[in-house]
Amino acid sequence: MKKTSFPKQDIRVLLLEGVSRSAVETFKAAGYSQIEYHEKSLPEAELKLRIAEAHFVGIRSRTQLTAAVLGEAKRLLAVGCFCIGTNQVDLAAAELAGIPVFNAPYSNTRSVAELVIAEAILLLRRIPQKNAECHRGGWSKSAAGSFEARDKVLGIVGYGHIGTQVGLLAEGLGMRVIYHDIETKLALGNARTSAGLNDLLERADVVTLHVPETPQTKLMIGADQLARMKQGATLINASRGTVVDIDALAAALRSGHIGGAAVDVFPVEPKGNDDAFVSPLVGMDNVILTPHVGGSTLEAQDNIGIEVASKLVRYSDNGSTLSAVNFPEASLPEHPTSRRLLHIHRNVPGMLSRINDIFSRENVNIDGQYLQTDANIGYVVIDVSVAEERAAELKDALAAIPGTLRTRVLY
Ligand SMILES: NC(=O)c1ccc[n+]([C@@H]2O[C@H](COP(=O)([O-])OP(=O)(O)OC[C@H]3O[C@@H](n4cnc5c(N)ncnc54)[C@H](O)[C@@H]3O)[C@@H](O)[C@H]2O)c1
Numbered sequence: 001m002k003k004t005s006f007p008k009q010d011i012r013v014l015l016l017e018g019v020s021r022s023a024v025e026t027f028k029a030a031g032y033s034q035i036e037y038h039e040k041s042l043p044e045a046e047l048k049l050r051i052a053e054a055h056f057v058g059i060r061s062r063t064q065l066t067a068a069v070l071g072e073a074k075r076l077l078a079v080g081c082f083c084i085g086t087n088q089v090d091l092a093a094a095e096l097a098g099i100p101v102f103n104a105p106y107s108n109t110r111s112v113a114e115l116v117i118a119e120a121i122l123l124l125r126r127i128p129q130k131n132a133e134c135h136r137g138g139w140s141k142s143a144a145g146s147f148e149a150r151d152k153v154l155g156i157v158g159y160g161h162i163g164t165q166v167g168l169l170a171e172g173l174g175m176r177v178i179y180h181d182i183e184t185k186l187a188l189g190n191a192r193t194s195a196g197l198n199d200l201l202e203r204a205d206v207v208t209l210h211v212p213e214t215p216q217t218k219l220m221i222g223a224d225q226l227a228r229m230k231q232g233a234t235l236i237n238a239s240r241g242t243v244v245d246i247d248a249l250a251a252a253l254r255s256g257h258i259g260g261a262a263v264d265v266f267p268v269e270p271k272g273n274d275d276a277f278v279s280p281l282v283g284m285d286n287v288i289l290t291p292h293v294g295g296s297t298l299e300a301q302d303n304i305g306i307e308v309a310s311k312l313v314r315y316s317d318n319g320s321t322l323s324a325v326n327f328p329e330a331s332l333p334e335h336p337t338s339r340r341l342l343h344i345h346r347n348v349p350g351m352l353s354r355i356n357d358i359f360s361r362e363n364v365n366i367d368g369q370y371l372q373t374d375a376n377i378g379y380v381v382i383d384v385s386v387a388e389e390r391a392a393e394l395k396d397a398l399a400a401i402p403g404t405l406r407t408r409v410l411y
Pocket residue numbers: 084085086105108109112157158159160161162163180181182183210211212213214216217238239240264265292293294295296
């Protein structure tokens with residue numbers, strides 16, 4: 001690997017929310033030593049101060065990287081979400097600031113799916129209530145209201161990575177799987193698509209939610225949808241807290257229309273482990289409450305740490321943006337004899353010719369050039385065989401092109 005023109009020992013990595021130590025090891029093994037590590041998310045004012053110094057930031061689901069926060073991040077080169085969800089980042093603002101955002105799209109998929117299956121069984125057997133009663137010294141040995149998972153209908157809302165894994169595991173238990181998704185999806189195993197969300201809600205014994213947080217999924221399960229569910233059916237939410245109207249769920253559980261629920265994600269979650277958890281569901285015996293740990297297994301967190309840190313290192317060392325969620329994706333080869341310049345710009349007509357005019361005018365031969373665009377921005381990587389000072393001059397000329405968002409000499 002070539003020496004980056006920006007020495008690794010000067011690159012600052014800010015890791016928040018107790019991301020796995022495997023991330024720290026990955027950065028260190030790649031030669032990065034300035035790593036600031038926090039167990040919790042930071043209050044916004046402190047976050048703005050810390051992020052202003054950082055070249056890379058690693059977060060989980062708690063830290064909100066809003067446009068205002070990103071506005072303070074003048075040195076930030078890339079963001080790593082050490083999780084699946086990226087709704088906590090203003091992806092559009094990051095893109096227009098020339099900041100790619102990476103995540104770990106599959107590393108905790110299986111962990112969530114296993115928890116959901118366990119919860120489906122516990123809810124069908126009314127174990128949360130029985131567990132609570134026993135803890136209070138009660139003893140109600142009865143089969144009333146308890147059912148096998150076999151032959152019950154599992155309704156999966158959002159049939160993506162997690163939803164499909166849940167479906168396959170559920171079929172292993174003999175459950176009948178139906179799903180609803182806004183996209184046409186290949187049904188795995190014997191799963192069947194439903195005729196829509198309402199159809200799924202009306203037929204399922206257990207409904208489990210696996211949609212991302214988007215404007216369309218906000219409060220998609222409210223009083224009307226809960227009322228459509230079968231009497232005594234159960235609901236599992238390990239997606240995002242905004243998807244369910246939590247007060248409506250509490251009311252449906254109190255009325256007995258919904259027989260039980262397992263909830264891992266909440267509209268408002270504590271900032272860290274020392275902060276209080278407040279929810280209308282607290283104290284309800286028929287509810288399994290978990291502190292957003294669907295993906296929190298050691299295997300998953302370890303893998304996520306390595307995966308996301310490796311993506312950040314690759315971007316830092318080589319410029320590759322493969323699998324970025326908000327950015328044109330470029331998988332770049334090494335060009336050992338060249339210098340590599342990066343140019344991120346607004347995607348407007350004529351940009352590439354303006355870039356190439358500079359190299360032609362300066363009589364610099366291009367060894368390799370890579371362009372990827374999306375609707376908003378373009379990302380051009382140019383490999384040239386020039387001296388360090390010449391590369392810096394070319395960078396300055398590139399930076400002067402109107403519409404330029406960011407330029408760097410990578411090495
Ligand atoms: N509890 C946890 O710890 C935990 C862990 C991992 C992921 N998650 C959450 O789970 C979500 C799903 O993860 P995934 O990896 O399966 O994502 P995914 O992108 O693979 O799947 C999401 C699916 O939802 C569908 N969808 C989107 N909007 C929809 C709508 N309005 N109605 C119906 N379907 C819709 C998509 O088409 C897609 O198939 C993540 O976005 C994240 O928020 C939570």
